[in-house]
Amino acid sequence: xxxxxxxxxxxxxxxxxxxxxxxxxxxxxxxxxxxxxxxxxxxxxxxxxxxxxxxxxxxxxxxxxxxxxxxxxxxxxxxxxxxxxxxxxxxxxxxxxxxxxx
Numbered sequence: 001x002x003x004x005x006x007x008x009x010x011x012x013x014x015x016x017x018x019x020x021x022x023x024x025x026x027x028x029x030x031x032x033x034x035x036x037x038x039x040x041x042x043x044x045x046x047x048x049x050x051x052x053x054x055x056x057x058x059x060x061x062x063x064x065x066x067x068x069x070x071x072x073x074x075x076x077x078x079x080x081x082x083x084x085x086x087x088x089x090x091x092x093x094x095x096x097x098x099x100x101x102x
Contacts, residue, residue, distance in 0.1 A: 036061045 020028075039061035040054070047053065074081045 032066075036065055039065060 040057040043057040043060055072083045
């Protein structure tokens with residue numbers, strides 16, 4: 001992966017990434033869905049538990065937890081380059097740690 005910084009455009013960082021196993025991808029996807037579900041339920045509770053807004057709650061939870069990231073991909077011979085912009089200093093983690101249910 002090549003990292004381009006808008007603050008210092010001449011600086012590049014390259015990282016060779018190992019493929020992710022299907023099990024790792026499945027675990028990550030399930031973790032993401034679980035965190036969205038927890039947040040959607042928190043939104044539901046914050047509205048007083050009024051039913052009928054489950055899709056709105058889910059989409060709001062997704063919009064809070066997931067942020068789109070552009071990854072331009074280029075290929076040259078047997079080399080694939082993926083570029084990504086760095087996260088702004090004020091951004092939060094892509095998925096926050098789950099809240100304890102005590």
